[in-house]
Amino acid sequence: MGRKRTKSGKIRLAEVAELAGVSPITASRFFRNPEALSVAKRTRVESAAKELGYVPNLAARALASQRTEVIGVLIPSLTNNVFSDVLRGIYDASEGSRYSIQLSNTRYSILQEEKLLRLFLAQKPAGLIVTGIDQTAESRAMLQAADCPIVQIMEIGPDPVDMMIGFSHYDAARAAIAHLFEQGHRKVGFVGARMDPRVQRRLDGYVSAMKDAGSFDQRLVVTTATPTSVTLGGALFTDLLAREPDIDAVFCANDDLALGVLFECRRREIAVPGQIAIVGFNDLEFMAAAVPTLTSVRTNRYEMGKTAATMLIDAIEGRRPEQPVLDLGFKVIERQSSSARRSDSRPAVSAAGAANKMIALPSSHD
Amino acid sequence: MGRKRTKSGKIRLAEVAELAGVSPITASRFFRNPEALSVAKRTRVESAAKELGYVPNLAARALASQRTEVIGVLIPSLTNNVFSDVLRGIYDASEGSRYSIQLSNTRYSILQEEKLLRLFLAQKPAGLIVTGIDQTAESRAMLQAADCPIVQIMEIGPDPVDMMIGFSHYDAARAAIAHLFEQGHRKVGFVGARMDPRVQRRLDGYVSAMKDAGSFDQRLVVTTATPTSVTLGGALFTDLLAREPDIDAVFCANDDLALGVLFECRRREIAVPGQIAIVGFNDLEFMAAAVPTLTSVRTNRYEMGKTAATMLIDAIEGRRPEQPVLDLGFKVIERQSSSARRSDSRPAVSAAGAANKMIALPSSHD
DNA sequence: AGGAACGTTGACAGCGCTACCAGCAACGAC
DNA sequence: GTCGTTGCTGGTAGCGCTGTCAACGTTCCT
Known part of the structure; x- marks a missing residue:
């Protein structure tokens, strides 16, 4: 009983577990891999969470698990109609998934892109979407070394860093x-x-x-x-x-x-x-x-964004596409x-x- | 010497502190409030951080400090040119600050907006930018109860939740x-x-x-x-x-x-x-x-976004504007x-x- | 029947950082 | 000289969650 309960009605996983009559770790598993629980506990945790209005603390999760559920997106422009369509596709695909989008604007500068990439990578994103195939050598090296899936969008070319979707x-x-x-x-x-x-x-x-x-x-x-x-x-x-x-x-x-x-x-x-x-x-x-x-x-811009995000999420979760390079024509x-x-x-x-x-x-x- | 040093060359605050010859908490303060340190230690920590290429772990920071450095932005559309200008302003203003933008698309649905708001608020954002003055009663109540600054953008009207910037x-x-x-x-x-x-x-x-x-x-x-x-x-x-x-x-x-x-x-x-x-x-x-x-x-869309984000960041840092409602005309x-x-x-x-x-x-x- | 294999559950120990408070030196006021 | 006051620094104790591993019960095989 080391910890005092937080004063305000803040709902932690521990509260959910207590109400459900299981250990905190079991409750935790419910949110990450429900199939691993017996049906009885699963429903108990589920209803307890709903009853208490539990919302997981993402910072704690990220700290404990050493990874985030953030997908970084680097695009050169926010106002260009072309990219807003792509973005819409990306956001649509990410909706309903556990991943959130972190967007940054490179302003058509590959140096700026390199800087942002360094920033992103430091936070260990779950995945990355970058625009185009023209990166600085340094950027490319960082991308190669990154331990997360990466999708290059907007065009296709030789030597994909990882996955690629676009057209010629x-x-x-x-x-x-x-x-x-x-x-x-x-x-x-x-x-x-x-x-x-x-x-x-x-x-x-x-x-x-x-x-x-x-x-x-x-x-x-x-x-x-x-x-x-x-x-x-x-x-x-x-x-x-x-x-x-x-x-x-x-x-x-x-x-x-x-x-x-x-x-x-x-x-x-x-x-x-x-x-x-x-x-x-x-x-x-x-x-x-x-x-x-x-x-x-x-050009299939919306589809490009949507497919890129879908491929990326699949890859993050271990379902790598049979086709890492996709030509949308x-x-x-x-x-x-x-x-x-x-x-x-x-x-x-x-x-x-x-x-x-x-x-x-x-x-x-x- | 409780903790073993992490195997890979992962740089934590502790490493920086060690190199600088100070305690971790002093190094921590350097990043949050440099003025509180003596000049000698300040420069020592600074050069140690640079030498090691230290990047703070935001998840740990958020967990320990019970707040994030995320600004939530709720807009109704990603493709409408009007909003892409506003967004560009918001991103431009946030750049260089410690805050990052978390964007969500309500698709012109106030129910969707309410849902997203609940999601955002659960993560204790540093601030919030929401579009317009037509929220559900529930959304409004959540906004009122939120303990972070809020800016409503795109239009002005009576009863601002907090701050407001737009035009009639x-x-x-x-x-x-x-x-x-x-x-x-x-x-x-x-x-x-x-x-x-x-x-x-x-x-x-x-x-x-x-x-x-x-x-x-x-x-x-x-x-x-x-x-x-x-x-x-x-x-x-x-x-x-x-x-x-x-x-x-x-x-x-x-x-x-x-x-x-x-x-x-x-x-x-x-x-x-x-x-x-x-x-x-x-x-x-x-x-x-x-x-x-x-x-x-x-309509001054870019300026609206930029000013909104600037006002918000100022408010987060305790510099509340003398004028909480701004008519951009x-x-x-x-x-x-x-x-x-x-x-x-x-x-x-x-x-x-x-x-x-x-x-x-x-x-x-x- | 005995044992292996599997599925399910829980205890423990942190993840990296910061809030809180205590300690200490230096200084001025009385 | 004593006492507070200020400025800086450090120790301790978590923030809420998950990785790891051990333990348990059950089933299936031989």
């Missing part, structure tokens, strides 16, 4: 360009912002596709390190036009830029797709609502903005319903 | 309508989605302004419980037009809807603002880039989409509205 931005960009060529467009510009590694790989895909077609010209590429925005799309497009007035299509590294290009075309009274075709990337919701509807490359969603060249110069003003009819069409991939 | 959605909507009236628009429709409490209060503001002008008609209001989207903006506007073909303006409860209305106008070849004026809400980035540029009500950003009915007049600069916080900006561009 390179292939996706190539598919977008292939689509434009199929529609008869030849002089295709590239507009990109931020130029993080994934955007860079989209650019690489664009370059390779253009070179394959014998159409590559460095002057067709306009990029900036500035963070992306709709306004920026218009500005970059303006630059592109000043350099190469006779382009017939623009591949935008993301949808915000594509929307900016569309507005800039409207401002300049350039017909889309009559004079210039537009293709975006990610297929955000507004792409299907725009006039004309905007072609984009659909992409789809080129063909819409009005990239339709064949010969169409008249007015944008197709069609019945509201017709716009979304073009959805579908898996491409070279997936 | 009601006044903001009234200001938007006042602006439309100043520009000569009379038959103003309302388009709203999701209809969460804050959107509802925007609707209330709209209704009151319209009634003041003697122009209110229930048929001018089109709403749905469906989550918002650009596409939905077009659909709701279509409904509105079918009911009231001769409206001359639309006030949209958010910018996504406004963009959808703009596209729908384009699809139907309705001139904006010639035939129909459009006003949105929140002033997302794309509003200034659209063609025509779209008028909106600017709003601004009607006047752009082309709402300019005066006659085509030759340019957007006017006006100081409209009831709220003294409100400042109308000149503009058409940002």
Whole structure:
């Protein structure tokens, strides 16, 4: 009877055990591995816990068990729509599990990422989700040495640290360009912002596709390190036009830029797709609502987050996936903005319903 | 010498203390209240910690001190742009502090919020940020009873639980309508989605302004419980037009809807603002880039999040703000989409509205 | 029947840190 | 000189839980 009972009605495991008529350790087991208890004790502990409104003390649990039930998530941006979809998937998957999400923002800096990684690892997380495959050597070493499962998301590549889920931005960009060529467009510009590694790989895909077609010209590429925005799309497009007035299509590294290009075309009274075709990337919701509807490359962001968290939790609990690297693929969603060249110069003003009819069409991939 | 040293080179406070030649408790104090140490010991502990690469064990700290350094954040949506800006502010403010953010998504359900609140409170957070002022009675009681600072964000109202930061959605909507009236628009429709409490209060503001002008008609209001989207903006506007073909303006409860209305106008070849004026809400980035540029009500979302977290941390550390309720106000950003009915007049600069916080900006561009 | 194997339960000893209080030196007030 | 007072330091005793291992009863096998 060493310990005095805590004054306020604070419910500890000991209280639950007492009410249930079992030892504290048995009650403890109930919460971690109910199957290990006999049915009789299990129900007794269960009802005792419910009656007292017991909530386990996570700090004590973490201290005693030498591990936490925290999943660390490192993403480069909180405001980018792409990541908010991924995050939603992660949070949805973690809900109902015992794990909680600890989120940190690397702001597209791999040095910041390294710093945060060190911080996270020191707290022995149950698992880790990191963005992309471009880490510092030091970060990579820490990840390799970490004794928890790790999922890299957003893209796939060689040498996964552990698990990996994403798609090939390179292939996706190539598919977008292939689509434009199929529609008869030849002089295709590239507009990109931020130029993080994934955007860079989209650019690489664009370059390779253009070179394959014998159409590559460095002057067709306009990029900036500035963070992306709709306004920026218009500005970059303006630059592109000043350099190469006779382009017939623009591949935008993301949808915000594509929307900016569309507005800039409207401002300049350039017909889309009559004079210039537009293709975006990610297929955000507004792409299907725009006039004309905007072609984009659909990426499965929500699913990516959800699957990543699910894989991670499974791995934490010892159920490692048969497939540690998962390619979620992409789809080129063909819409009005990239339709064949010969169409008249007015944008197709069609019945509201017709716009979304073009959805579908898996491409070279997936 | 009771305890054996942990086998692997795990650095505990005891190791730091030993190297520094002080007792563990003195080393502990160094991390919590360095000023309490003599300068000599302070520097000794500091260099010892650095030399060993000591990282405190947060679980042990939380267990021993009976409190955590976690700030709980409850928001209704992870994908809504509005909240991602707020979140960014919160994360930015928490960075560099000792506090970490624990985020949960209520999905616009106050029952879910209550459940999450119970979960959070059980872990004794250092502070709490909750969205809005509409909680269940039970939630409110828990918040009142919580022994940590609490900030309600996104809006202001009577009876703050503790601290509060936001603005009046009601006044903001009234200001938007006042602006439309100043520009000569009379038959103003309302388009709203999701209809969460804050959107509802925007609707209330709209209704009151319209009634003041003697122009209110229930048929001018089109709403749905469906989550918002650009596409939905077009659909709701279509409904509105079918009911009231001769409206001359639309006030949209958010910018996504406004963009959808703009596209729908384009699809139907309705001139904006010639035939129909459009006003949105929140002033997302794309509003200034659209063609025509779209008028909106600017809200200080990033600042709201940042200030909320800063106030909260200050309160946790005993520096309570002199002003527990902070009204961040709003601004009607006047752009082309709402300019005066006659085509030759340019957007006017006006100081409209009831709220003294409100400042109308000149503009058409940002 | 005897023993092994299994399933179930409990006792004990911490996990790494901090709250609390006691101790000690240095200093000023009387 | 004595007494408090202040500033700094250390010892003790947990915080609430779980890992480990031992002990027990039961079942199954030979």
